[in-house]
Amino acid sequence: MSPIALEQEDHQRDAAFNKAMHGKSSQAQGGMAAMLRKDKAAQQAAVDEYFKHWDNKAAEEETEETRKARRDEYATLTRHYYNLATDLYEYGWGQSFHFCRFAYGEPFYQAIARHEHYLAHMMGLRDDMRVLDVGCGVGGPAREIVKFSGANVIGLNNNDYQIERATRYAEKEGLSHKLKFTKGDFMQMKFPENSFDAVYAIEATVHAPSLEGIYSQIFRVLKPGGVFGVYEWLMTDQYDNDNPHHREVRLGIEIGDGISNMEKIEVALAAMKAAGFEMIHHEDLAERDDPMPWYWPLAGELKNISSIYDIPTVIRMTKVGRGLVHRFVGALEWIGLAPKGTQKTADSLALAADCLVAGGREKLFTPMYLMVARKPLDA
Numbered sequence: 001m002s003p004i005a006l007e008q009e010d011h012q013r014d015a016a017f018n019k020a021m022h023g024k025s026s027q028a029q030g031g032m033a034a035m036l037r038k039d040k041a042a043q044q045a046a047v048d049e050y051f052k053h054w055d056n057k058a059a060e061e062e063t064e065e066t067r068k069a070r071r072d073e074y075a076t077l078t079r080h081y082y083n084l085a086t087d088l089y090e091y092g093w094g095q096s097f098h099f100c101r102f103a104y105g106e107p108f109y110q111a112i113a114r115h116e117h118y119l120a121h122m123m124g125l126r127d128d129m130r131v132l133d134v135g136c137g138v139g140g141p142a143r144e145i146v147k148f149s150g151a152n153v154i155g156l157n158n159n160d161y162q163i164e165r166a167t168r169y170a171e172k173e174g175l176s177h178k179l180k181f182t183k184g185d186f187m188q189m190k191f192p193e194n195s196f197d198a199v200y201a202i203e204a205t206v207h208a209p210s211l212e213g214i215y216s217q218i219f220r221v222l223k224p225g226g227v228f229g230v231y232e233w234l235m236t237d238q239y240d241n242d243n244p245h246h247r248e249v250r251l252g253i254e255i256g257d258g259i260s261n262m263e264k265i266e267v268a269l270a271a272m273k274a275a276g277f278e279m280i281h282h283e284d285l286a287e288r289d290d291p292m293p294w295y296w297p298l299a300g301e302l303k304n305i306s307s308i309y310d311i312p313t314v315i316r317m318t319k320v321g322r323g324l325v326h327r328f329v330g331a332l333e334w335i336g337l338a339p340k341g342t343q344k345t346a347d348s349l350a351l352a353a354d355c356l357v358a359g360g361r362e363k364l365f366t367p368m369y370l371m372v373a374r375k376p377l378d379a
């Protein structure tokens with residue numbers, strides 16, 4: 001792979017764009033209300049900037065150049081993806097933007113929280129620790145980990161809108177003294193070296209253009225002896241890039257999830273080693289013998305609903321539920337109430353959902369490759 005060029009950061013430009021596109025919508029209750037309060041021209045700019053990387057670039061014609069162009073603009077690509085997708089995520093999934101394992105009879109949000117607790121437990125997080133959350137979204141996992149472990153967490157994010165929402169939620173829950181958010185590109189962190197006792201990333205480092213690049217950054221900011229824990233999105237050993245169907249599944253996940261370059265498990269393991277980490281534990285949690293798979297809510301397997309409180313949440317995620325809502329937002333866009341591109345974004349999320357389910361069913365993809373590793377004491 002050709003060397004990764006880091007994108008020039010410009011926080012003033014991003015703040016101005018955030019103000020123009022989102023205005024005060026970060027204060028709105030829930031994703032749907034926020035979605036209808038965007039500036040139309042700015043949203044169109046985000047749509048153009050994001051989809052220029054994917055439109056008319058089919059899997060069968062994919063070249064190394066198209067993938068490189070995405071990697072070269074990883075930060076802009078991801079920032080605009082979340083400018084477009086955050087509200088729909090919150091509407092359809094809640095405030096923790098990740099998958100999880102499900103136990104028998106376990107309600108959806110309980111399973112999501114358990115996945116967060118499990119990572120904190122595997123890393124041994126405690127209340128005297130200074131911990132970095134790399135790619136913190138709107139802070140759902142960070143709030144849960146602060147409550148579970150008592151650790152002091154800093155959430156790093158390159159999307160201003162998500163930071164505004166995360167800050168608001170933390171304030172609302174009275175957690176601001178333990179949980180702060182900061183803007184930045186995780187490929188060029190501004191934190192001094194050796195400044196965190198632990199670092200975690202929940203389904204976020206997949207947005208990096210190079211796993212070795214992001215793991216090396218994390219290694220640098222960790223104190224010697226510090227622990228890094230990650231749930232990584234990876235293609236499995238079964239994935240064959242020369243197989244057109246496999247490639248279509250990978251590309252569908254990348255398009256619909258704002259990913260410039262998804263890698264295989266072996267690449268992630270080699271990247272951890274190259275960054276200098278000592279592996280403590282690594283495992284594909286999707287391979288555990290669970291009663292239902294991680295992708296069941298997106299697959300619409302309604303028989304798995306175990307609590308009446310989950311019915312409205314899960315219905316939104318199913319093919320029928322999302323089809324209805326996507327038509328509804330399409331109609332709102334048509335009459336001018338929703339900004340242009342809302343339907344296009346929703347359609348690409350629907351494609352992502354289908355490809356994630358296919359990737360999960362065919363065991364080509366995992367969103368929960370767990371790695372827990374240590375920075376050596378003598379590093």
Ligand SMILES: CC(C)=CCC[C@@H](C)[C@H]1CC[C@H]2C3=C(CC[C@]12C)[C@@]1(C)CC[C@H](O)C[C@@H]1CC3
Pocket residue numbers: 088089091092093096097098099203204206233257258316317322325326346349350352353
């Ligand atoms: C993008 C990364 C690295 C992580 C996010 C994982 C998940 C939280 C998302 C992946 C696909 C998303 C979809 C939705 C919510 C969030 C995800 C599951 C929807 C259910 C949101 C509501 C829409 O109408 C349909 C979406 C399908 C995809």
